[in-house]
Amino acid sequence: xxxxxxxxxxxxxxxxxxxxxxxxxxxxxxxxxxxxxxxxxxxxxxxxxxxxxxxxxxxxxxxxxxxxxxxxxxxxxxxxxxxxxxxxxxxxxxxxxxxxxxxxxxxxxxxxxxxxxxxxxxxxxxxxxxxxxxxxxxxxxxxxxxxxxxxxxxxxxxxxxxxxxxxxxxxxxxxxxxxxxxxxxxxxxxxxxxxxxxxxxxxxxxxxxxxxxxxxxxxxxxxxxxxxxxxxxxxxxxxxxxxxxxxxxxxxxxxxxxxxxxxxxxxxxxxxxxxxxxxxxxxxxxxx
Amino acid sequence: xxxxxxxxxxxxxxxxxxxxxxxxxxxxxxxxxxxxxxxxxxxxxxxxxxxxxxxxxxxxxxxxxxxxxxxxxxxxxxxxxxxxxxxxxxxxxxxxxxxxxxxxxxxxxxxxxxxxxxxxxxxxxxxxxxxxxxxxxxxxxxxxxxxxxxxxxxxxxxxxxxxxxxxxxxxxxxxxxxxxxxxxxxxxxxxxxxxxxxxxxxxxxxxxxxxxxxxxxxxxxxxxxxxxxxxxxxxxxxxxxxxxxxxxxxxxxxxxxxxxxxxxxxxxxxxxxxxxxxxxxxxxxxxxxxxxxxxxxxxxxxxxxxxxxxx
Numbered sequence: 001x002x003x004x005x006x007x008x009x010x011x012x013x014x015x016x017x018x019x020x021x022x023x024x025x026x027x028x029x030x031x032x033x034x035x036x037x038x039x040x041x042x043x044x045x046x047x048x049x050x051x052x053x054x055x056x057x058x059x060x061x062x063x064x065x066x067x068x069x070x071x072x073x074x075x076x077x078x079x080x081x082x083x084x085x086x087x088x089x090x091x092x093x094x095x096x097x098x099x100x101x102x103x104x105x106x107x108x109x110x111x112x113x114x115x116x117x118x119x120x121x122x123x124x125x126x127x128x129x130x131x132x133x134x135x136x137x138x139x140x141x142x143x144x145x146x147x148x149x150x151x152x153x154x155x156x157x158x159x160x161x162x163x164x165x166x167x168x169x170x171x172x173x174x175x176x177x178x179x180x181x182x183x184x185x186x187x188x189x190x191x192x193x194x195x196x197x198x199x200x201x202x203x204x205x206x207x208x209x210x211x212x213x214x215x216x217x218x219x220x221x222x223x224x225x226x227x228x229x230x231x232x233x234x235x236x237x238x239x240x241x242x243x244x245x246x247x248x249x250x251x252x253x254x255x256x257x258x259x260x261x262x263x264x265x266x267x268x269x270x271x272x273x274x275x276x277x278x279x280x281x282x283x284x285x286x287x288x
Numbered sequence: 289x290x291x292x293x294x295x296x297x298x299x300x301x302x303x304x305x306x307x308x309x310x311x312x313x314x315x316x317x318x319x320x321x322x323x324x325x326x327x328x329x330x331x332x333x334x335x336x337x338x339x340x341x342x343x344x345x346x347x348x349x350x351x352x353x354x355x356x357x358x359x360x361x362x363x364x365x366x367x368x369x370x371x372x373x374x375x376x377x378x379x380x381x382x383x384x385x386x387x388x389x390x391x392x393x394x395x396x397x398x399x400x401x402x403x404x405x406x407x408x409x410x411x412x413x414x415x416x417x418x419x420x421x422x423x424x425x426x427x428x429x430x431x432x433x434x435x436x437x438x439x440x441x442x443x444x445x446x447x448x449x450x451x452x453x454x455x456x457x458x459x460x461x462x463x464x465x466x467x468x469x470x471x472x473x474x475x476x477x478x479x480x481x482x483x484x485x486x487x488x489x490x491x492x493x494x495x496x497x498x499x500x501x502x503x504x505x506x507x508x509x510x511x512x513x514x515x516x517x518x519x520x521x522x523x524x525x526x527x528x529x530x531x532x533x534x535x536x537x538x539x540x541x542x543x544x545x546x547x548x549x550x551x552x553x554x555x556x557x558x559x560x561x562x563x564x565x566x567x568x569x570x571x572x573x574x575x576x577x578x579x580x581x582x583x584x585x586x587x588x589x590x591x592x593x594x595x596x597x598x599x
Binding site: 079082083094100102108113114227272 | 343345390391394395396397398400401402404405408409412413415416419420523530560561563564565566567568569570571572573574575578
């Protein structure tokens with residue numbers, strides 16, 4: 001029972017980064033491997049607000065989220081749009097965006113190392129027990145997953161309940177057909193990419209309340225987000241949420257029953273099962 | 289063999305003979321740089337054998353390299369060294385075959401993601417096994433193998449990579465790969481088993497990375513998970529190959545030499561900034577030299593020729 005709840009709490013926070021990546025890959029068609037660095041940047045923001053300003057880390061969202069939105073919008077417009085335009089096929093675009101975002105990822109890590117140094121950073125926020133069904137859990141984890149659930153709910157409403165959200169879903173299904181019904185595909189793509197970055201940075205704030213981070217840890221989260229997105233099915237918000245919960249559970253089970261050093265192996269095992277049996281994702285439709 | 293091929297062959301043999309004389313200079317730093325360049329040449333060229341025609345970006349080099357180094361560390365007390373190098377090649381090939389079977393049927397993205405974390409995954413498993421079953425973490429590889437012998441071994445391996453690359457390019461397999469790289473659907477309609485072709489090349493590159501790891505193990509002398517599996521290596525290899533150009537067999541070599549020297553300089557002066565260097569190199573390649581230096585030079589030459597013929 002402990003494992004189940006801890007796993008679900010962890011999975012709920014993972015869903016934020018997965019939805020961020022899902023918006024970027026599923027809609028804007030950019031496999032953004034610099035996603036994890038955006039998360040670390042968000043976590044740095046929360047760390048700074050808490051230690052230097054002695055405010056609640058969640059207040060960092062006031063500047064981190066708009067900042068990440070603007071930065072990602074710029075990245076898409078300036079760096080990625082030219083690649084989309086010159087690519088001859090989807091495969092070419094994937095190779096080029098993978099290389100370009102690898103470059104961005106390393107450049108971000110380099111800059112963050114310059115600015116913040118290579119040390120671990122952590123802070124203690126709400127580190128007190130909170131009882132669920134009689135067993136104690138860290139209050140920070142409970143609050144973090146509650147915040148994640150609220151953000152996920154807002155996004156779900158945004159994507160499924162508004163006109164812009166409908167345009168986003170249309171582009172996710174077929175960019176060419178979307179432009180036939182007067183959807184400005186480049187604008188919607190840029191919007192989704194920026195929104196994805198903002199969600200990921202928010203995920204960084206949430207995760208920083210209970211995880212220790214350093215400048216070069218981003219790639220670990222990129223990896224997890226990628227596995228979740230593929231498991232859930234590309235561009236599928238519901239699938240991403242369920243896959244996050246599965247990953248959170250699997251990691252917690254392995255960490256508590258076998259060895260905490262094998263969490264990546266647990267994630268890989270899931271990834272391998274998906275690749276072998278359901279490469280189109282849990283809820284994806286098999287392509288002919 | 290045509291006259292032109294004979295001439296190229298003689299040039300290559302002379303070049304290798306001259307390079308083999310490098311240790312005779314008795315210049316320690318030059319030799320160690322030579323070892324690095326030879327190592328990256330083997331890794332980048334064998335990487336390009338697979339990734340050049342197929343456009344599948346493999347980040348698994350570090351995993352195979354580490355596996356090779358571990359084979360030597362585990363067997364140095366019981367088996368003769370040459371057998372260990374062969375075994376390391378086999379281990380790299382088997383690992384590549386397993387990864388390839390799971391991922392090469394699918395699109396390139398799955399493959400990149402799977403190889404991205406592979407070195408870290410193997411590292412976690414090795415660490416776990418050592419912590420729980422063998423007791424000690426590190427292992428010593430103490431041999432009488434000197435740096436100049438490592439250099440010669442790598443040079444021989446480089447010759448083998450170039451030979452295999454040349455053979456593959458002229459074979460049915462190489463032709464099939466070029467079609468796959470241009471259009472996989474066309475390849476499927478022609479009756480090419482594209483997954484098998486990709487797998488064959490990936491296994492070759494995995495075997496070479498494993499052997500390189502085995503050859504470098506005596507130089508490392510102390511093997512532990514964080515030394516043997518450095519994911520940075522995979523990225524360096526990708527950058528070097530793409531920087532030079534992957535559409536020619538000797539293209540990666542053009543990228544290896546300047547980038548190895550640049551890496552040495554940066555790592556010595558600003559050790560924390562090698563990550564930034566990797567990032568800038570990737571961005572430069574994508575935005576300024578998408579076909580590598582060799583591609584740039586070739587298109588410049590073609591343009592010059594056209595100008596001459598028009599005049």
